[in-house]
Amino acid sequence: MLSAISRSETVAFVIPYFDDGLPWRRDCLRLTLGSLERQTDPAWCAYLVDDASPAPDTAEFLADLTSSLSGSVTVLHAPHNAGAGQARNLGIEAAHRNGQTLLAYLDADDLAHPDRVAAVRALFAADPELDFAYSDIEFIDEHGAPWEPEGLLPGLRMLDEQQRLPKLRGRERWMEQARERDNIAIPSAMNLRTALALRVPFSAVPFCEDVATLFRYLGSGAKIDHVPDIPTGYRVPREGGSASRKQSGGVDAFNRMRCANERAGLEEAIATAVRRGAVDERTGREVLCRYLIRIGRTVSADGSPELGMSQLRQAHELDPETFAEHTTPTEYADASAAAVTR
Template sequence: MPSPTGHPESVAFVIPYFDDGPAWRRACLRLTLASLERQTDPHWCVYLTDDASPAPGTTDFLSGLAASVSGSMTVLKAPRNAGAGQARNLAIEAAHRDGHSLLAYLDADDLAHPHRVAAVRALFAAEPELDFAYNDIEFIDEHGTPWETDRLLPGLRLLDEQQRLPKLRGRERWIEQAVERDNIAIPSAMNLRTTLARAVPFTAAPFCEDVATLFRYLGSGAAIDHVPGIPTGYRVPREGGSASRRQSGGVDAFNRMRCANERAGLEEAIATAVSRGAADERTGRAVLCRYLIRIGRTVTGDGSPELGRSQLVQARALDPETFAEHATAAERTDTPAVPAPR
């Protein structure tokens, strides 16, 4: 079936939307859609899923936007509030039914670079075997002003620093993602073939489903590349802090969910890689150990030191040899050994 834009290789933007009443949500969504209307390549469309928003008038508001946006916009309604991942899954299936082979994720408060559609279409056309491509991000505040790097929260500053690491390209890059990088791409910087998105749907976890799913993408053997020159405007308010952290119950609660959900995604990625013959169980155990060391350091820096220490304890119990090789001297001293079961 041809795509609604009339071009078989148009890019379908997948946008989850949840409206609980604050005026900034609708204002940000208008700016997000405006960033698509500024695309230099007109071959794009939008699939937006309303995640069972409780705010009155949301349906009429979204219908009005769909009628006014310059490109094709399809509005879907989730049967219940189940989180961004499940909302994306509904949009992915709708885009597939309409014949779209390329997707670009974009959250409802972020901004697409004007050349994103052109660059993504060109890269996937040049690399027929490519499954997944990511672009960089630029941190912007609620007014669209770029953040000063030294004023970012520790976790965001780490993400910004890791953007400067060598880009991941090719297949079987799930190990580097797990052990070296907090995240190579937020959802708004992910571009992929619809076949991969359908084969590896988002998990039902309400938070950190993006990293868990990224692990599973790469663990499946997907070919990855980087799209240069089209950073996504990633909105981080200066006032009010992270919405995800507030909704989850605070920093510590968020980090606990993060550790649990990301680990579940990585364990599934490892199991898939082992089943494909791309890794053995010993390698998988070492990767999980190194991930636990890394995430332990990350959540400690993010304000959850006890949780961070527990991740290190689990890493040491899981694979003492790998822990000894990759933990710092202080971590080895401060992390008690767990007696082996009899």
């Protein structure tokens, strides 16, 4: 049974929203908020953050939409467009001011499982030391139909496969994620204490801020767990492709920002862990080297082979011993040759 304190706690959803006038965005937001209305535990509220949308009637649309909801939804308006991460930071700060101690991220086109609030409240109530908890995801298309794994893009298929690996629980699991897993959770599957989100805000970058921030969460010493049986509906359109890739200027531009932003987050996590005495600098260098190997392979498979080779070359230069131990003979030879010809 939940304690008296935990029963009084609500889960504060933080939802960034950007409206460029396309009807599907508003349709998706209605469905997203509808998934909150269907929660089996009514102890939730939401902070819906308009990321300085260019559509002229966004404020009126959001006011009308939220006025009809049974749950408490606060609409915030960012002063300028700065991306989903910065919009989330505004929601996090507002939740903190209102005394909310538990957060759940949810993007404006994804769907919360009906039992998410109940499960998250129970898990955090059972473990006062828990800082962060993630759930699995289910891929759905623009019509809400499930995806078959073989139809997903390579990067999404990898995420689908990796969420079947043993779950990450405990502390210092950022090292395993960096070395062996492309990601463990999209933002819409993240739940955490407000104190952690305040201590480690999202970076001011437009893309891949989620993985970078996750590295920083866990590198700070946060305790992680997995919430079973509440998969988030992660919307991936069958037509039109990835919005992030389009907005960034294409696959290669997106992958370049991905490599830069994720690495910055991981390097900060390593520096924090070294300061805490959780790892030494040698271990941190080994983790970064293995991350570069992994991300190099990932972006190569995603259509950026030259970028992938540059990541392998950097890994080789950073830690030749670790690089030799964890790469194939072909990767080692290619990276060595690339280093010689620079």
